[in-house]
Amino acid sequence: MADLNKLNESIISGDLDTSVQITKEALAERTDPQEIIQKYMIPAMDVIGGKFERNEVFVPELLMAARAMKGSLELIKPFLAERGIEPRGRVVIGTVKGDLHDIGKNLVASMLEGSGFEVENLGVDVPSDKIVAVVQSKEVDIVALSALLTTTMPSMKDVIEALKDAGVRDKVKVIVGGPAVTQEFCDQIGADGYSENANGAVGLVRKLLTA
Amino acid sequence: MRTTGIQELLKSRSLLFCDGAWGTIFQSAGLKPGEIAELWNRDHRKKVLEVAHSYVDLGVDMIETNSFRGNGIALAGIGLEIDAAELNRLAAEISREAAGDKCLVLGSVGPTGKILMMGDVSENEMYDAFAVQVQAIEQGGADAICFETMSALDEAELAVKAAVENTNLEIICTFTFTKTVGGDYKTVMGVTPAQMAEKMLSAGASIIGTNCGNGMETMIPIVKAFRDFDSNIPLLVQPNAGIPKIENGKTVFPETPDEMASHVPGLIDAGVSIIGGCCGTTPDHITAIMNNSGRRE
Numbered sequence: 001m002a003d004l005n006k007l008n009e010s011i012i013s014g015d016l017d018t019s020v021q022i023t024k025e026a027l028a029e030r031t032d033p034q035e036i037i038q039k040y041m042i043p044a045m046d047v048i049g050g051k052f053e054r055n056e057v058f059v060p061e062l063l064m065a066a067r068a069m070k071g072s073l074e075l076i077k078p079f080l081a082e083r084g085i086e087p088r089g090r091v092v093i094g095t096v097k098g099d100l101h102d103i104g105k106n107l108v109a110s111m112l113e114g115s116g117f118e119v120e121n122l123g124v125d126v127p128s129d130k131i132v133a134v135v136q137s138k139e140v141d142i143v144a145l146s147a148l149l150t151t152t153m154p155s156m157k158d159v160i161e162a163l164k165d166a167g168v169r170d171k172v173k174v175i176v177g178g179p180a181v182t183q184e185f186c187d188q189i190g191a192d193g194y195s196e197n198a199n200g201a202v203g204l205v206r207k208l209l210t211a
Numbered sequence: 212m213r214t215t216g217i218q219e220l221l222k223s224r225s226l227l228f229c230d231g232a233w234g235t236i237f238q239s240a241g242l243k244p245g246e247i248a249e250l251w252n253r254d255h256r257k258k259v260l261e262v263a264h265s266y267v268d269l270g271v272d273m274i275e276t277n278s279f280r281g282n283g284i285a286l287a288g289i290g291l292e293i294d295a296a297e298l299n300r301l302a303a304e305i306s307r308e309a310a311g312d313k314c315l316v317l318g319s320v321g322p323t324g325k326i327l328m329m330g331d332v333s334e335n336e337m338y339d340a341f342a343v344q345v346q347a348i349e350q351g352g353a354d355a356i357c358f359e360t361m362s363a364l365d366e367a368e369l370a371v372k373a374a375v376e377n378t379n380l381e382i383i384c385t386f387t388f389t390k391t392v393g394g395d396y397k398t399v400m401g402v403t404p405a406q407m408a409e410k411m412l413s414a415g416a417s418i419i420g421t422n423c424g425n426g427m428e429t430m431i432p433i434v435k436a437f438r439d440f441d442s443n444i445p446l447l448v449q450p451n452a453g454i455p456k457i458e459n460g461k462t463v464f465p466e467t468p469d470e471m472a473s474h475v476p477g478l479i480d481a482g483v484s485i486i487g488g489c490c491g492t493t494p495d496h497i498t499a500i501m502n503n504s505g506r507r508e
C-alpha cells in the first residue's frame with residue numbers, strides 16, 4: 001500500500017523524488033485521485049505555507065515544496081480526466097505587467113488545479129492585452145491576477161479596464177491577490193474578489209462560480 | 212582579498228559617506244513606472260549625469276552607477292534583449308565623469324532575478340552574465356563593484372567570483388535582511404548576516420554590509436550582528452527612507468532626512484564604516500546624515 005502520509009511529509013520537506021514515487025504507487029493501486037489531492041497534498045501546502053509565514057522556513061523550502069506538489073499533480077491530472085471529472089471551472093492566472101514574482105501565483109494556480117479547476121498559467125509580466133486575448137478566444141470563468149509590488153498593483157486596474165474596453169468584462173469574474181493587496185483595494189479597482197492566500201483563493205473561486 | 216581606494220580612505224577616516232537613491236530622482240525627472248532607468252544611460256545621459264552630480268556636490272566619498280538592473284539576465288527577464296555591456300559601460304562612464312577624482316565610483320550590480328535552484332538559468336550562465344556586467348563597469352572607469360540587494364548565497368558567491376576573476380576592482384557586497392518573527396534578521400532565502408559575511412569574504416569581497424528593506428533604525432541590529440561575527444571588516448550600510456507605503460496609488464517612502472539622521476549616532480556606535488542611502492533617499496537625506504555624524508572631517 002502506498003504510504004500517503006509519507007506523501008504528505010515528502011511535499012512538506014520538498015522531496016520531489018519521494019512524492020512522485022508514492023503518487024505513482026497510489027495511482028497504480030487505483031486510489032481516488034481527488035482523495036490524494038484533498039487529503040494529503042493540499043494540507044501539506046498549508047503546513048509549509050504556515051511555516052513560511054512564521055519564518056520557520058524561507059523561500060527555498062517553499063519552492064521545493066511547491067515543486068514536489070507540482071510533480072505529483074502532473075501525474076494525477078490524466079487520472080482526473082480519465083475519470084471523467086469535469087473541471088469545475090476555467091481559470092486564467094498571471095502576474096501583472098512589470099512584476100516578475102512567480103511563486104505565490106504558482107501556488108494559487110497549483111491549489112486551484114488540485115481542487116479540480118482547469119488553469120491556464122500565463123506566467124509573469126503579463127500585459128493586459130494578452131489576458132484580454134485569452135478571455136476573447138476561450139471559455140474562461142475566472143481571471144486571477146497577482147501583484148507583489150506596490151508599483152505594479154495599479155496594473156490590475158489596467159487589466160480590468162482593458163477587459164471593459166474589449167467588452168468582455170461581464171464574461172468573467174476577476175480575482176486579485178498579493179501581499180499588499182487588500183479587500184479595500186480590490187473594491188476600489190472594481191475586482192470581484194480578493195483572498196489573502198492560496199487556500200482562500202480556492203474558496204473564493206468556488207463561491208464566485210456558484211453565485 | 213583586494214584593497215584599493217576605499218580601504219585606503221578608511222585607514223585615515225573611520226566613517227565614509229556614499230550617495231543615496233537615484234530612481235526616486237529619476238521619477239521626478241520623468242521616469243515612468245515600469246520604465247527601465249538603465250536605458251537612460253543611453254537615451255537621457257544628461258539627466259543621469261545631473262543626478263550623479265547632485266550627490267558628488269554634497270562631498271560624499273563615493274557614488275554609485277545607474278546599472279542596478281543592468282545584468283543581462285535581469286534585463287532579459289524584463290523583456291529587454293539589448294546590449295547589457297553597453298548600458299553598464301555607459302553607467303560607469305557617466306558616474307566617472309561626474310565624480311572626476313573628487314570621489315570614488317562604485318559600479319552597482321543587483322540580482323539577476325532568477326533563483327538558481329529553480330533551474331531556469333545555470334550557474335555558468337549566471338556567472339557569465341555577471342562577468343559581462345562587471346567587465347563593462349570596469350571599462351567605463353569605476354573604482355569598485357558593489358553587488359547589492361542580494362539575498363541568495365549561491366548567486367552572490369558567483370557574482371563576487373565573477374568580479375574577482377574578471378576585473379581588478381575592489382569588491383563590495385551587500386544583502387537585504389528582514390526581521391523574522393523570531394526577532395533576528397535573515398534574507399528572504401533564510402541567510403543570516405554571519406553566514407553572508409563568511410561566504411562573501413571567502414569568495415573575495417573586501418567590504419560587506421546591508422542595503423534596502425529597512426529604514427535607518429532597523430539597520431542597527433543588523434550591523435551589530437555583523438560586528439558579532441567580525442569586528443574589523445569594513446561595513447557599508449544603505450537604508451531606505453523607511454518602509455514604503457501606498458498613498459493615493461503612489462509609493463511613498465516616509466522617513467524624512469531628519470528622522471533618518473537621528474539614528475546615525477546609533478549606527479556609528481554599532482560599528483558602521485560607510486553610510487549611504489537606498490530606496491527613497493535623496494541628496495537632502497544624505498546631507499542630513501552627514502551633518503549628524505559628528506565625525507566628519
Ligand code: B12
Nearest residue numbers: 099100101102103104146149150177178179197198324399
Ligand atoms: C522571492 C521574492 C523576489 C524574487 C522573485 C522570484 C520569483 N521567481 O518569484 C526576486 C528576487 C526576483 C524578486 C525581485 C524583486 N523584488 Co521581491 N520579493 C520576494 C519575496 C522575498 C517573496 C515573495 C514570495 O514569493 N512570497 C511567497 C509567496 C507564497 O507569497 P505571496 O507571493 O504573497 O503569495 C501568496 C498571497 O499573496 C496570495 N496570492 C498571491 N497572488 C495571488 C493572486 C490571487 C488571485 C489570489 C487570490 C491570491 C494571491 O496567495 C499566495 C499563496 O498563499 C518578497 C518578500 C516577502 N517575504 O514576501 C519580496 C518583495 C515582494 N520584493 C520586493 C521588491 C522591492 C523586489 C524588487 C523591486 C527588488 C529590486 N530592488 O530589484 C524586484 C522586482 C522585480 C520585479 N520587477 O518584479 C518587495 C516589494 C515591496 C513593495 N511592496 O512594493 C518585497 C515585499 C520585499 C521587501 N520587503 O522589500 N523578489
Ligand SMILES: [Zn+2]
Nearest residue numbers: 423424489490
Ligand atoms: Zn532599496
